[in-house]
Amino acid sequence: MELDIDHRHAEPAGEVVAGWAGESTVLDAAKASLLAVGVRRTTLTEVARRAGMSRMTLYRRWPDLRSLVGDVMTREWSGIVRGAADRAAHDAGRGDLDSLVGHIVATVDAFRTNPVYLRIIETDPEMLLPYLTERRGATQQMVVDLLTDQLGAAAAHGVVRAADPQALAVMILLVVQSFVLSADALGGAVPERTRTAELRHLLRAYLAPAGGRA
Structure with missing residues (x-):
């Protein structure tokens, strides 16, 4: 994201x-x-x-202005990720896959509706291109680190499938980043509610442990 x-x-x-x-x-x-x-x-x-x-x-x-806008973006995105981490920590007692997926989807929604993100997409989307094609930004690293910790803990309790949690985290980032940036452009006639439900289904199916126990 x-x-x-x-x-x-x-x-x-x-x-x-x-x-x-x-x-x-x-x-x-x-x-x-x-x-x-x-x-x-x-x-x-x-x-x-x-x-x-x-x-x-x-x-x-x-x-220059670009470096200042970069810091504004970093502050906004980092705040969203920290909020997601706080919500996940508060809800840690539930320990189920639906809760984990719900937190990911809620974070996606927070990015997609963030006023700064929407304004940048509207007026200068090229600012985001290097972080889609060239390198991993600081906020992307925060997302990977947070998901790696969450998925590792969830796997230890049998909530998600046994796999390298960092690899899972990176793949989830790739999926949800595309959803954040492209859902409206590529979603066509598919209603937003349906797209979100399908994202939830995709994440759950990807993370579910063998046998579907979660």
Whole structure:
């Protein structure tokens, strides 16, 4: 469910340092601008104005708009993944396959309906292309790590089939990432509710242990 920019910032200087307290303010301002006017019409000048800071302060941490948008995306996607992890931990006592699949599907829905994701898809979808064809981003790695832990624990209790949990996690990521990005474009006349039900069925069938016990 990728969906982040795995860039490398220049070393910050002056008052802008790692863990800078103003970062959240800038990311909030950038998010507001993205939602208001889209990626292509957002500028560092506009973000600085919204954040109440100078352009030079922003330039010391983000060399260009793309790197700033990348951090906005990473914060949004990471928040979704952390929320999924919290829900799964809270529901760990159920320990059944339907619950596990339900958490995956709920996370997919959270990505597909995220306002920042929708705005980027609408105004500059090319930003996502490197993380579909070239490399694994930070949020994608978070998803793989989370699923690997969950699937390993589930397999130990016979809830999912015995297999390399990381391999299962990667395959699930490939499936749900495609669903997030392409379901509307390729779904055709299939209603959204039906597509979601089929995704749930696909995941359950893929993960079910031998003999169907779960």
